[in-house]
Amino acid sequence: MRVLLIEDEPHLGSAVQEHVRAAGHAVDWFERLEPAEHAVRTVSYDALLLDLHLPDGRGLDFLRKLRRRGDALPVVILTARDLVSDRIEGLKAGADDYIVKPFDLDEVIARLEAVSRRYFGKSVPVVQVGPVELEWESKVARLDGRPVELSAREWAVIEVLGRRPQSTVSKEQIEDALYAFGEEIESNTIEVYVSRIRRKLGRDFIRTIRGLGYRLGD
Amino acid sequence: MANRSLVSRLIWLLCSSMAALWLLGSVTAGMLTVFEINERLDNAIEEVAQRLLPATYDAVQQPQAMQQMVRQLVATTDPKALAYQIIGPIGEIAMRSDNAPETPFQVPRQAGFHDIPRYRVYAQPAAADGYFIEVAEPAVHRSEALWRAVGLTLGPLLLFLPLSWFLIRWAVFRGMRSLDQLRSEIGRRDGSNLSQIPDMGLPTELAPILAAVNRLLERLGRALAAERQFAANSAHELRTPIAAVLAQMQLLSAQLAGTQHAERAGRIVNQIKGLGSLAEKLLQLSRTGAGIGMQQDPVDILTVLQVLVDEFRRLEGVGDRLVVTAECRDEFIVQGELDILGITLRNLIENAVRYGAPDEPIEIVIERGRQIRLLNGGAVISSETLDALKKPFVRGSSVGAGGGLGLAIVDSVMHQIGGSLTLISPVMGRGSGFEARLVFPEPT
Numbered sequence: 090m091r092v093l094l095i096e097d098e099p100h101l102g103s104a105v106q107e108h109v110r111a112a113g114h115a116v117d118w119f120e121r122l123e124p125a126e127h128a129v130r131t132v133s134y135d136a137l138l139l140d141l142h143l144p145d146g147r148g149l150d151f152l153r154k155l156r157r158r159g160d161a162l163p164v165v166i167l168t169a170r171d172l173v174s175d176r177i178e179g180l181k182a183g184a185d186d187y188i189v190k191p192f193d194l195d196e197v198i199a200r201l202e203a204v205s206r207r208y209f210g211k212s213v214p215v216v217q218v219g220p221v222e223l224e225w226e227s228k229v230a231r232l233d234g235r236p237v238e239l240s241a242r243e244w245a246v247i248e249v250l251g252r253r254p255q256s257t258v259s260k261e262q263i264e265d266a267l268y269a270f271g272e273e274i275e276s277n278t279i280e281v282y283v284s285r286i287r288r289k290l291g292r293d294f295i296r297t298i299r300g301l302g303y304r305l306g307d
Numbered sequence: 308m309a310n311r312s313l314v315s316r317l318i319w320l321l322c323s324s325m326a327a328l329w330l331l332g333s334v335t336a337g338m339l340t341v342f343e344i345n346e347r348l349d350n351a352i353e354e355v356a357q358r359l360l361p362a363t364y365d366a367v368q369q370p371q372a373m374q375q376m377v378r379q380l381v382a383t384t385d386p387k388a389l390a391y392q393i394i395g396p397i398g399e400i401a402m403r404s405d406n407a408p409e410t411p412f413q414v415p416r417q418a419g420f421h422d423i424p425r426y427r428v429y430a431q432p433a434a435a436d437g438y439f440i441e442v443a444e445p446a447v448h449r450s451e452a453l454w455r456a457v458g459l460t461l462g463p464l465l466l467f468l469p470l471s472w473f474l475i476r477w478a479v480f481r482g483m484r485s486l487d488q489l490r491s492e493i494g495r496r497d498g499s500n501l502s503q504i505p506d507m508g509l510p511t512e513l514a515p516i517l518a519a520v521n522r523l524l525e526r527l528g529r530a531l532a533a534e535r536q537f538a539a540n541s542a543h544e545l546r547t548p549i550a551a552v553l554a555q556m557q558l559l560s561a562q563l564a565g566t567q568h569a570e571r572a573g574r575i576v577n578q579i580k581g582l583g584s585l586a587e588k589l590l591q592l593s594r595t596g597a598g599i600g601m602q603q604d605p606v607d608i609l610t611v612l613q614v615l616v617d618e619f620r621r622l623e624g625v626g627d628r629l630v631v632t633a634e635c636r637d638e639f640i641v642q643g644e645l646d647i648l649g650i651t652l653r654n655l656i657e658n659a660v661r662y663g664a665p666d667e668p669i670e671i672v673i674e675r676g677r678q679i680r681l682l683n684g685g686a687v688i689s690s691e692t693l694d695a696l697k698k699p700f701v702r703g704s705s706v707g708a709g710g711g712l713g714l715a716i717v718d719s720v721m722h723q724i725g726g727s728l729t730l731i732s733p734v735m736g737r738g739s740g741f742e743a744r745l746v747f748p749e750p751t
Contacts, residue, residue, distance in 0.1 A: 104551065108554070170542060171587065173614050173615065173645055177614060189546075190549070191546055191583040192550060203621070
């Protein structure tokens with residue numbers, strides 16, 4: 090998925106970006122609200138990691154504005170404020186989860202993916218696609234009961250398709266979800282990942298809808 | 308005297324001063340009365356002698372007529388009435404009143420007043436040569452008159468003395484009412500109420516005190532607000548860099564996985580986490596430890612618990628282990644500050660997560676008797692250790708990365724709101740485990 094990160098502390102921001110990216114997600118990181126505002130209006134993000142104290146404003150105001158215009162983007166707040174009243178205020182403003190600094194990077198990934206799953210109907214922990222069984226939470230894929238090793242990017246492609254299992258997802262949508270601003274993308278990158286996944290999970294696991302994109306098998 | 312109230316001191320001082328003044332006034336009035344009465348009575352004796360004077364000559368010549376005249380003048384045998392004798396040239400009694408003694412008064416033959424036993428005598432030469440008029444007033448008459456006059460002067464004063472005590476008492480209480488109101492208003496100010504004291508129309512002597520107290524309250528309020536702001540800013544300023552260091556170190560640790568440095572990197576990560584936890588606890592301690600400034604708002608503790616339980620259930624290894632049982636389902640109102648109560652409950656749950664047996668449930672039981680019990684599994688903790696756990700920097704177990712501050716914070720808060728924290732191990736009815744029991748006072 091494609092994640093928007095708004096965090097003004099450079100060392101923390103870079104670490105979170107790197108870690109989330111290593112988990113197979115694309116991360117656009119901004120240190121200020123203004124460019125983030127522009128980004129959120131132009132890119133379809135799957136989740137937002139939001140700091141509350143930013144140089145050009147309060148993260149909560151940004152969140153409220155987002156919700157007021159009907160944006161249902163899953164939001165996880167990253168903050169140094171740990172009081173119950175802060176948490177209540179954050180949740181009331183429309184946050185889906187609230188992580189207090191300092192945090193474990195794996196915890197951020199886990200919460201981010203949990204929130205995303207709640208949003209995109211993947212609350213069913215295990216999905217069966219033909220002979221392939223997908224466990225979203227543990228990121229395990231099994232073919233005929235045998236676990237298959239997938240890279241973070243390969244799993245990310247499956248997640249994008251799994252988010253809308255009955256729909257066709259275009260190549261551009263997959264690219265948008267997997268690559269952040271400025272990242273180099275070869276023209277055939279998505280085809281390469283689809284090909285690798287098919288090799289591991291079977292040719293019919295991902296179907297190509299000519300001229301439109303891809304969808305999960307069946 | 309040192310601990311007596313101002314009112315009783317004032318009453319005592321006013322009453323004793325007034326009694327002393329009255330006593331002085333009474334003595335002076337008595338002395339003046341005695342002087343005045345003596346003068347009046349002496350004048351009366353003198354006047355009687357003067358009236359007898361012109362008749363003395365004729366009376367000497369005509370004793371029968373004189374006797375008749377004297378009877379008319381002093382026609383009494385009353386022993387307390389004035390008596391007279393007309394003494395002849397050789398000291399014989401030429402004439403006397405019926406109530407006068409039969410022997411001459413033993414006074415010198417000199418004009419003027421003479422005091423002898425039982426009489427005060429006024430002697431005056433008569434018109435006839437060698438004759439003396441002696442008019443005597445019985446001493447008993449004079450002393451009776453004097454005592455009556457003194458009694459009439461002092462009697463009402465003695466009667467009014469207790470009445471004055473009541474009046475002074477009433478006046479002092481009434482006069483002190485303003486001070487009492489001020490004292491009562493100041494007494495209502497505490498950490499939860501730093502509002503300005505309203506203008507109560509105080510007397511000019513007390514108005515500056517009210518103004519000074521209000522200035523002090525305002526300064527205190529500003530100082531507490533600054534302290535809170537500082538705590539909030541400190542949280543941000545401390546936690547963010549620790550978070551950055553931890554995140555960078557976790558990345559490094561992941562990159563060093565499988566190398567000889569991996570173990571050391573892992574230790575550093577754990578130390579940074581411990582540092583973060585310690586910073587958090589110190590901030591909580593500074594926020595809750597001072598006591599002053601805690602608001603006393605009605606807070607539904609079930610709402611606080613709901614937020615915290617939701618948060619903790621998301622943690623790895625907690626989830627459904629955290630079980631909440633509530634006997635009162637509607638609300639559980641506690642007088643305090645939302646965030647401080649949140650810190651209290653968070654510490655207890657954290658404690659149970661950190662030190663409790665990982666395969667046993669953590670139970671939160673909300674009871675009707677204004678009690679919240681947190682129970683977790685684990686080995687029995689000795690009573691000596693339980694007693695020490697409420698002290699800062701004391702840990703019950705070497706397992707876990709706690710700073711030994713959580714229960715000290717909880718204990719401090721519970722004391723501040725008038726409640727209590729009791730630590731029990733093993734859990735009653737079980738052979739093991741730990742229970743932290745919070746008892747909250749009734750809301751006011």
